Amino acid sequence: MIVVMKVGSPAAEIERISKEFEDWGLSPEKIVGKHKVVIGLVGETASLDPLQIQEISPWIETVLRVEQPFKRASLEYRHGEYSEVIVNTPDGPVAVGQHHPVAVVAGPCSVENEAMIVETAKRVKAAGAKFLRGGAYKPRTSPYSFQGHGESALGLLAAAREASGLGIITEVMDAADLEKIVEVADVVQVGARNMQNFALLKKVGAQDKPVLLKRGMSCTIDEWLMAAEYIMAAGNPNVILCERGIRTFDGKYTRNTLDLSVLPVLRSLTHLPIMIDPSHGTGKSDYVPAMAAAAIAAGTDSLMIEVHPNPAKALSDGPQSLTPDKFDRLMQELSIIGKTVNRWPQAAVALA
Numbered sequence: 595m596i597v598v599m600k601v602g603s604p605a606a607e608i609e610r611i612s613k614e615f616e617d618w619g620l621s622p623e624k625i626v627g628k629h630k631v632v633i634g635l636v637g638e639t640a641s642l643d644p645l646q647i648q649e650i651s652p653w654i655e656t657v658l659r660v661e662q663p664f665k666r667a668s669l670e671y672r673h674g675e676y677s678e679v680i681v682n683t684p685d686g687p688v689a690v691g692q693h694h695p696v697a698v699v700a701g702p703c704s705v706e707n708e709a710m711i712v713e714t715a716k717r718v719k720a721a722g723a724k725f726l727r728g729g730a731y732k733p734r735t736s737p738y739s740f741q742g743h744g745e746s747a748l749g750l751l752a753a754a755r756e757a758s759g760l761g762i763i764t765e766v767m768d769a770a771d772l773e774k775i776v777e778v779a780d781v782v783q784v785g786a787r788n789m790q791n792f793a794l795l796k797k798v799g800a801q802d803k804p805v806l807l808k809r810g811m812s813c814t815i816d817e818w819l820m821a822a823e824y825i826m827a828a829g830n831p832n833v834i835l836c837e838r839g840i841r842t843f844d845g846k847y848t849r850n851t852l853d854l855s856v857l858p859v860l861r862s863l864t865h866l867p868i869m870i871d872p873s874h875g876t877g878k879s880d881y882v883p884a885m886a887a888a889a890i891a892a893g894t895d896s897l898m899i900e901v902h903p904n905p906a907k908a909l910s911d912g913p914q915s916l917t918p919d920k921f922d923r924l925m926q927e928l929s930i931i932g933k934t935v936n937r938w939p940q941a942a943v944a945l946a
């Protein structure tokens with residue numbers, strides 16, 4: 595349920611109403627929008643009568659039930675206002691959301707050694723990326739495949755962060771590693787295979803770093819949003835949703851089916867920012883540029899692109915990784931469409 599306050603409602607009145615809700619055993623959440631304040635109520639609200647709540651203050655404009663099973667993640671919960679996730683990076687805050695330039699995340703699938711991660715960081719930064727990605731702990735189908743260098747790779751990510759000024763995005767697979775990961779990561783990634791690891795979702799929800807929640811490869815949009823709800827219910831509102839391709843009947847030519855229809859669908863359901871990952875989505879580097887361009891045209895807030903200095907020798911996901919040179923070219927191509935939709939850094943500066 596949400597309580598929409600009138601424009602100009604006094605802070606003391608909002609405070610008083612929130613206190614009253616607390617006395618009723620609810621947990622009110624104040625959401626400050628561009629024009630209005632909304633008080634979100636999650637909990638035992640079924641027996642509450644919206645008309646009765648309306649009576650408790652003349653400053654209440656309206657009281658609405660959130661019909662979706664996901665509450666905090668729903669667009670209704672913010673009364674139709676889209677949210678942004680602000681990530682603190684060494685170079686300063688980067689906002690990911692609809693009113694900001696497309697934030698590009700780039701880097702190798704796995705952190706392999708210091709030279710490759712630092713070199714890749716510098717190259718992708720020069721091309722315009724805002725974040726470096728790279729796995730220290732890798733979810734691999736085979737236990738005999740490279741599992742990531744673990745804790746030592748976190749140190750290498752810290753070195754790349756320092757050398758480049760980029761924000762770091764890396765995956766957590768085991769809650770036991772979370773504390774070490776958040777010392778280095780500016781955004782914590784929950785991978786497709788753990789999207790419904792509810793214990794892990796609660797843990798990442800209980801810490802402060804923004805969370806990148808990848809869509810499970812066979813998960814519905816409702817299941818994905820309920821997974822986001824777990825993180826938000828645990829106290830962390832800063833969730834970015836990442837589409838990375840789903841399993842369909844044809845896996846011969848592409849690794850997954852990149853579901854770009856999530857862009858308009860999610861926009862109608864949730865206020866959360868959206869990232870598209872055409873690298874895992876297609877599994878082939880040749881197909882990445884077309885899908886990256888399509889994602890920008892369809893309104894994505896962010897892109898994740900795998901880049902490796904020598905894809906043929908990569909320890910994981912080489913076939914879908916671009917070389918730094920190809921990434922340079924891609925960024926130039928994307929700038930054209932990015933400027934057209936007014937979501938590219940240069941365009942934003944020109945218009946200011």
Ligand code: PEP
Nearest residue numbers: 703785786787808838874
């Ligand atoms: C990754 O980002 O390298 C990764 C393993 O992604 P996903 O969880 O989408 O497969």
Ligand code: MN
Nearest residue numbers: 703900910911
């Ligand atoms: Mn990968």
